[in-house]
Amino acid sequence: MALQEKIRVVLLACGSFNPITNMHLRMFELARDHLEDTGRYRVVKGIISPVGDAYKKKGLIEACHRVEMARLATESSSWITVDDWESQQVDWVETAKVIRHHHAVSSAEVNYDEVDTVKFTKKRRLEETKGSSSDHNRLETFQLKLLCGADVLESFSTPNLWKKEDIAEIVGRFGLVCITRSGCDAEKFVYQSDVLHKYRKNIHIVKEWVTNEISATHVRRAICRGQSVRYLLPEPVVHYIQDQHLYSAESEQKNADVILAPLQRYGSATE
Ligand SMILES: Nc1ncnc2c1ncn2[C@@H]1O[C@H](COP(=O)(O)OP(=O)(O)OP(=O)(O)O)[C@@H](O)[C@H]1O
Numbered sequence: 001m002a003l004q005e006k007i008r009v010v011l012l013a014c015g016s017f018n019p020i021t022n023m024h025l026r027m028f029e030l031a032r033d034h035l036e037d038t039g040r041y042r043v044v045k046g047i048i049s050p051v052g053d054a055y056k057k058k059g060l061i062e063a064c065h066r067v068e069m070a071r072l073a074t075e076s077s078s079w080i081t082v083d084d085w086e087s088q089q090v091d092w093v094e095t096a097k098v099i100r101h102h103h104a105v106s107s108a109e110v111n112y113d114e115v116d117t118v119k120f121t122k123k124r125r126l127e128e129t130k131g132s133s134s135d136h137n138r139l140e141t142f143q144l145k146l147l148c149g150a151d152v153l154e155s156f157s158t159p160n161l162w163k164k165e166d167i168a169e170i171v172g173r174f175g176l177v178c179i180t181r182s183g184c185d186a187e188k189f190v191y192q193s194d195v196l197h198k199y200r201k202n203i204h205i206v207k208e209w210v211t212n213e214i215s216a217t218h219v220r221r222a223i224c225r226g227q228s229v230r231y232l233l234p235e236p237v238v239h240y241i242q243d244q245h246l247y248s249a250e251s252e253q254k255n256a257d258v259i260l261a262p263l264q265r266y267g268s269a270t271e
């Protein structure tokens with residue numbers, strides 16, 4: 001398949017990033033290798049979208065710090081970026097809406113701004129003149145996929161957490177790249193869910209052979225205990241945390257008595 005004919009993919013990772021870790025960055029590299037190995041895709045961009053403060057997760061520090069840490073972590077990357085649109089919204093934004101937003105923005109960028117899309121753009125303009133172009137054509141040449149760990153995939157079955165129609169839209173319309181995580185059996189989970197099984201061709205499960213237990217929870221716990229987190233986080237992030245005195249027993253209690261935003265929709269119990 002010629003380079004120009006490959007499907008351009010933007011990977012979007014949504015999460016707390018409280019704080020961003022080396023594993024979050026590794027997820028992008030694993031996903032890109034996996035997709036490009038198929039020969040069908042070319043990954044053109046990675047976007048990190050830290051959740052807004054209104055998500056109200058226990059221990060979630062201010063979005064401005066989480067965004068800044070993600071920015072520092074991605075400074076040296078040529079393709080992974082941070083976007084603060086989601087974190088700047090006053091209310092918590094459902095992930096399906098975040099994906100729709102970035103799909104619209106990236107679709108315009110990817111189809112019209114890239115130098116090597118000139119050929120494609122010309123062809124598309126020709127089709128438009130002939131009246132044969134449609135959104136369907138655009139989707140075939142550009143896709144935005146949600147990038148997540150297997151714990152997020154498994155959270156789809158948590159009662160009252162995700163809307164069924166949002167799950168169907170995420171896997172049916174956009175697609176998912178899921179990185180395995182110890183304690184989760186992503187393949188089995190897809191098999192056991194009717195909707196995920198229906199759209200299984202849009203779900204790429206990427207095996208992380210170098211089992212990696214880095215989690216933001218572990219990092220915060222270590223910081224609170226005064227232990228080193230060097231080499232678990234990008235160096236500039238370690239320095240930022242030290243300079244700003246982030247993460248303490250007190251910050252871990254933030255939102256302790258607040259219901260997580262997605263659960264508030266149903267007035268159900270806390271996490
Ligand atoms: N070690 C890991 N392996 C695979 N996926 C991971 C790993 N750590 C984080 N992720 C994924 O990164 C995304 C953002 O995660 P998030 O910010 O919630 O980090 P986290 O480490 O899971 O946080 P926390 O420990 O606070 O729950 C999610 O899709 C999550 O599944």
Ligand SMILES: O=C(O)c1ccc[n+]([C@@H]2O[C@H](COP(=O)([O-])O)[C@@H](O)[C@H]2O)c1
Pocket residue numbers: 014015016017051055057093094095096152161162163166262
């Ligand atoms: O859209 C939803 O219904 C939905 C329900 C639960 C969680 N999410 C998103 O999933 C991400 C979970 O992050 P975390 O840190 O709680 O693992 C975060 O970006 C949330 O906005 C999204």
